[in-house]
Amino acid sequence: MAGDWIRTVTAQTPTNIAVIKYWGKRDENLILPVNDSISVTLDPAHLCTTTTVAVSPGFDQDRMWLNGKEISLSGGRYQNCLREIRARAAEVEDKERGIKIAKDDWQKLHVHIASYNNFPTAAGLASSAAGFACLVFALAKLMNAKEDHSQLSAIARQGSGSACRSLYGGFVKWIMGKEENGSDSLAVQLVDEKHWDDLVIIIAVVSSRQKETSSTTGMRDTVETSLLLQHRAKEVVPKRVVKMEDAIQKHDFASFAQLTCADSNQFHAVCLDTCPPIFYMNDTSHRIISCVEKWNRSEETPQVAYTFDAGPNAVLIARNRKTAALLLQRLLYFFPPSSDTDMSSYVLGDKSILKDAGIQGINDVEALPPPPEIKDNVPPPRNRGEVSYFICTRPGRGPVLLSDESLALLDPSTGLPK
Template identity: 70%
Template sequence: MTAKTKSWILMATGRSPTNIAVIKYWGKRDEALILPVNDSISVTLDPDHLSATTTVAVSPTFDCDRMWLNGKEISLSGDRFQNCLREIRKLAGDVEDEKKGIRIRKEDWQNLHVHIASYNNFPTAAGLASSAAGFACLVFTLAKLMNVNEDHGKLSSIARQGSGSACRSLYGGFVKWTMGNDASGSDSIAVQLAPESHWSDLVIIIAVVSSKQKETSSTTGMRDTVETSPLLQHRAQCVVPARVLLMEEAIRNHDFASFARMTCVDNNQFRAVCLDTTWTWQLIFLNTTRQIAEACFLMKWIIFEVAYTFDAGLNAALISPNRKVAGLASKAAICFPPSPENDLASYVTGDKSIIYEAGLQSMKYVEALPPPPEYKDESPCQKSTRDVSYFICTKLGTGPKVLTEESLALINPTTGLPM
């Protein structure tokens, strides 16, 4: 390791998308390595609306590895972070920055510490796969900084050890996480089924039911399901393999009806095994309370051929075949009125043009919408004003990208601390 001065700082910034599973991952066969009991398939969401941005800095002046998430320092002592850092360091290559006169040999990385700053442009730990985007971004950006010369498949197997579904955020479009067979986990990696351009008409609307953190982590929930649900192994071994093939075929053929049907039935079965879980089901059940209310109106959307899927948190994702159907769906969704203090701009985020095109230009159009039928006999104050915090209108997105513009870095290049 050489440099003109001892105080140099080298940085890289990356941005990774989040993803939502259409064939669900629920249950690990190996807790430490995060190996799943079945394959899963996801769609990657547009990083402009849902993504993690991470800056990683290295300097000989750093005493230890440190990380800040959304501006707040967090501990890196957990196994998940340690596994990712260790595996990436093993693969680190030589780095040379002639302009700054910095040269790092691959063996130096073992003794250099990193500062990591990460920021999610959407609620953390509320079921929107923030840990997926976060670990994918951490691994991707560390790999860039450390000049790791491996394909995204290898990186996905490292991100997987941070958070299982993170491996699927290493690619854009449609992604499959193959469960693999090897005990080491080396073949439990993500592969891209199709890029986002393959089916660019799809519109995804996320109803953020609560931006509060989940009460049970997915990790605890899955463990309880593996330990107590008599139905889970049957699902994993006898049901999911055929669904994965059908889903791949539906994606290949742009067959939205099959895609939507498979998405909905697998979502239902995922929740079914949660319900079949002795301990956690109680918490899932609690979490479900508001989701059920959502589901009541979401169901109607099926007649529009809209697919819905929940994650372990409180939010619902709706996938429409095109903007026109998405506009119809958004009209139904917005029947859940925003809080009085909200304007339309803060109630619908992302690609607002979808709802404008559907004729909803301002809150007065929203307020004039009739309530969903099942709410008609409720008194006005029982119309669940706060059931949906806000909507995110988005689409399929790309995989991780390096952000070269210095103004996007989250770490001060002089102090090595978050901006």
């Protein structure tokens, strides 16, 4: 270890949405859950975190920038992740640049971390999941840790529970584990993103002025006060997880949708069963559920599944592209943009679904007829402005390293944000 070199690594990690929810910890510090959970990883092209980590003998402390702003690393969750990764660091040698870092050097060396979400943090879309997964993955590569993705997931878990599921693409299960030290509480991949690539995911980012209870505080209150949670964790989730794995393996959309909706609804019921009660969904969320329920009921078999996390945003999973186009028509009928919004900023992500839905511009939205399953004599109201925007996406891949220097967030000559 000599000279003032800087070594950087940049990684990109997806976010994930649970179809069987994690809610409740049995150990707050280690972040050990009271039940298994299952998620689908979202395409990083539309929702991901990019993180650059750098090490240099010239750095005098660990520092981090999130979306360009310096933040403190003193919190227990960051400290736990940094400590666990450092403990697994191995020798690194870059002969070309004359850099050699011995295993023990990592305890003395400091790191700089810059992280950026390609979606608005304010939208309340599980940014901590992608963020901690990316932090742990990037540091593991920088420090040449030999751990596999499952072992890394057990470290990311200590940053934020749901982060452990972002170490894989496709469908992922977080096994709650039995050990007191948490060593067996980790994520495994059920199937990769190609297994069920018909699925299309539409996220409705719902306008909300309400300050939401954080997941951490909310689940702590639930564990302390809800009897329904105990029933859920012991009796309901274990059976549901088995059925969900089977539905995923067999591409059984009807069963998948039924389980996903039921589990989201039970999670919100558990929130209501908490003292004081927690309300994450709002009237718009309820209207979206009702739109999907009516449509699913009018068809022979479910077309769309819905799931809501700790906020009012809806994540809608359509069985295929054709259904997704029909879903988007319905969503745009019930939730047209406010008059000053243009379509290109109202439907984000994979915009080709808009084309499939036959919608070119705002005039096509205004001209949409009420969905055929609505048999009322008076057309149902259109709730203008209740949704901020939609994101069209699909199941996606797990973390990757980005070798293109231009994508790095830290300047390779200063180690500071570009």
